[in-house]
Amino acid sequence: MTLVNDSTTVPAEPTAARPPTVGEQLAARFPNAILGASTFRGDTTLTVAPTGLTDVARALRDELGFDHLSNLSSTDWSRYRGYAGKERFSTIYHFTSTRTGERIGLKVFAPGGDSPAVPSLAALWAGANWPEREVYDLMGIKFDGHPDLRRILLPNNWPNHPLRKDIPRGGETVPFSMIWEDEEFQSFGKQIVEAKSVQPVPPKQADANKHMILNMGPQHPSTHGVLRVVAELDGETVVAAYPDIGYLHSGFEKQGETIRYKDFLPYTDRMDYVSAMSNNLGYSLAVEKLMGVEIPPRAQVIRVICAELQRLASHLVWLGTHIMDAAGVSHALLMYTFREREQLSDIFELISGARLTISYIRPGGVWKDVPPSFVERVQDVLKAFPARIDEYERMITENPVWLGRARGVGKLTAEQCLSLGVTGPLLRASGVPFDYRKARPYSGYENYDFKVPVMTEGDTYARYLVRLEEMRQSLRIIDQALKNLPDGPVWTADRKMALPPRQELDTSMEALIHHFKLMTEGFVPPMGEVYHSVENPRGELGFYLVSDGTAVPYRLHVRAPSFHNLQATDTMARGSLIADLVLVIGTIDIVLGDVDR
């Protein structure tokens, strides 16, 4: 294993002889395709003509090094305040360079009025497949040249595209809803009732005449949630695996577009429920970027400690369950990892009052300062964990059963990872030293001395070693953060978000009005759009926010790491045995709440 320690960000210095920016280079090369450029909060977004999208994206990838398609989303502008553009819909693409950490956004206004269409990027990035399907499903934008444009999260017979602004939230007739008055329930519990559901149709790519089609899930213990994998089998060999998702789709994005920025925070807990703290952090940072506020140093350090404790907890869950997946290797490990996770959950309960749905890190700071015993309890963790992680290694690393199950299973090369948009430990186990904490540091991660573990094998075993080393590095970060925990406030002093202090309320009328406005209306960001991503335990977690200058997000999109990583199932499972499909799903470390949102 190699440990990479170089911080790859190079701050762009505005000198007289500065090299042309990426936007300028592209504008010079594609004068007809680039229609405009805008910069908001340091994010550059180019507006691209639909016809030129593929060329610009190819140039970005092959010549300028933007090899990672971070995010693909869309917006319906029909209700946007002051919007006078011709096209109703737009799609947005965020590209990141895994070498320099630079990012650029491309925005395409989709022609075609209410039935818009833009060219597909699935030929350039295989990973654009699912996000484009998601956009088609929820927003109704067609992608020309997409290999398999079907709905992905909603049922096939869903009547509308719910993220469009003319579709109200809630109130739709849900095709699969049932109530206790339904006749099916009349004999409930007395006999076996035949389901009325439609026959499962094999995916159209599947060759059902030649191969066996096997459904794994949606209720299957090793799919880690309600995931259905339609496996096409030749004997015991997997010919192809088609994950079918959406069983847990809860419409968080639509919900987020109807409530205020601050009120959406508890929902982020429920997306990736194994690492709620990281979700809180990602969302808070995105909102803070939109607002342009500064967070005091104490809150920053507390955030880092919490995010790293959460990474530990999340990896512990993964380790215990994944080893269980690999049948019979060591069932006791799950008990040990959950015992350790209990210690972390107790800390979360101590600081926030909740163990799973934490809502501790908030836009503007953290909820409340940590109680005095926090430091002591984290020190307990720092004392106990190194020995515990060594113990896991003693149990597993050389275990011949585990070695036999994990080595060479679910291989991904670096090119495949980048093409599929796979991030996190999966990407790093394939030899790409890309970690947002190093590439685009946030919350002061640049101040900590830690390494990014990288392996080149790209198999399940390499990912196991990478995650174990990440746990050790997280402990290092927590240790440094705890030693340098500064004093001070934990809430931003910026009056755009912070409530005026109590003593001012008695003396100043303005303060009172401001307090009332913040309490009843919430904070109001300026018009603009931002995308911010953090390194979740599973990979890149990003939030794309569009503000129309009101207290409610106009558009809120979540770039969920599990969703993008799950796409790699087919590539990883092809040619392996059906038993290895279980390991492939386990090694991605999906959380279905995160996949379906």
Added chain:
Amino acid sequence: MFGSGVLKGLSVTLKEFVATYIDDLKRIPSRYAGGRQLLDQTETPPEGLFTVQYPEERRKLAERFRYIPMLIYEAETGEDRCTACGICAKVCPPQCIWIVRDRDEKGKPITRPAEFYIDTTICMNCGLCAEFCPFDAIKMNHDYEIAAYDRMPDLIFDLNELRVPTTYYASIRPTEWAEEEAARKEKEAEKAARPAARPAEKPAAKPTPIALTAAPAEPAAPVKRSPEEIERLKAEAAARRAAKAGGEQK
């Protein structure tokens, strides 16, 4: 050697197995002899395996633990702190709070809730209501044992089920209570000191019933109550509620 990896792993399992009992022997009273009801997980983390034998044993909850909201009334006067302003209902992300403001005989709205419902089936325990309440009237309860046989009438909590006395609040959240009390006293002292022109009856009219309750005199020392005492307080509150409900029916 073949199989050495397996043996190494099993040695860890054996160590943890033995450690469970050694750890228990070190602690008095022994958990396995049934000697403990409340497990304080702030103590040194246990060695070996660890299972909370619920419901015989319970975890000691952190003070900030949050579950379903509760409505606080002054233990002395029985007056609700809630003024039915509706801020909690407005900020509630899943919109599970329903408030009806009370009216006096003339039909004029008064600052008291007539009805207050929380649908605990959709409450997401986020605590935003408690955070936003300007009157410290709604707080998060520690009572997590709310299981019921029927979802619909039983899990929609009404005013009676939500009301708890200030003494109960002070017992489960001593630090928070002490902070609030200190702030309140400071403000009252300030008010009393500032307008000398005002008649002195104002502070006198407020007998500060809170100060007479079991509240801690100094904010630093939190009240530690045993579980039995909390149970007793809760029972008292329930009895009072029942008495009140009975009185209303007549």
